Amino acid sequence: MKRTTFFVAAALLIGVLPECTAETERPERTRTTKVPAQYTRGEELFNANCARCHGEGGRGTDKGPPFIHPVYHPHHHGDESFHLAVQRGARAHHWRFGNMPRIDGLNETNVNEIIAYVRWLQRQAGIY
Numbered sequence: 723m724k725r726t727t728f729f730v731a732a733a734l735l736i737g738v739l740p741e742c743t744a745e746t747e748r749p750e751r752t753r754t755t756k757v758p759a760q761y762t763r764g765e766e767l768f769n770a771n772c773a774r775c776h777g778e779g780g781r782g783t784d785k786g787p788p789f790i791h792p793v794y795h796p797h798h799h800g801d802e803s804f805h806l807a808v809q810r811g812a813r814a815h816h817w818r819f820g821n822m823p824r825i826d827g828l829n830e831t832n833v834n835e836i837i838a839y840v841r842w843l844q845r846q847a848g849i850y
């Protein structure tokens with residue numbers, strides 16, 4: 723009887739654990755991967771201007787959506803949508819976080835650097 727319980731418990735652990743950890747490890751891996759030098763400027767700009775809503779590493783917060791998400795795949799939200807969102811803000815339409823305000827103080831080059839960083843994050847997460 724005891725032995726059966728042990729086997730059942732062991733089978734459950736072996737069967738279930740890898741799946742759970744596979745789910746939770748993903749963002750962890752994104753966080754610990756070192757950002758390549760060509761994206762660190764974009765990372766700085768992102769952290770200073772976008773992360774308070776879109777989250778560190780683009781993982782989202784309670785104020786804005788994650789970019790590590792198929793909705794922001796480059797075919798669905800191309801680079802132009804980033805420039806527009808920064809210049810004009812974005813009206814809530816995909817989510818329920820409310821509107822995104824216009825973000826001042828960034829020039830086109832800055833936004834391109836942010837986009838390059840976000841695309842890199844997305845590739846790390848297997849979005850594309």
Ligand code: HEC
Pocket residue numbers: 768771772773774775776785786787799803804805807808812813814815816817818819820821822823825828836
């Ligand atoms: C004050 C919070 C906030 C900040 C700061 C912010 N965003 Fe957003 N952003 C949002 C919200 C909320 C949405 C989602 C709108 C929706 O429902 O689709 C959004 C959506 C977007 C979109 C998608 C627009 C579209 O066409 O659907 C892009 C691109 C974007 N943000 C880029 C940025 C970038 C780049 C920065 C930093 C320079 C930034 N955001 C800073 C809140 C923010």
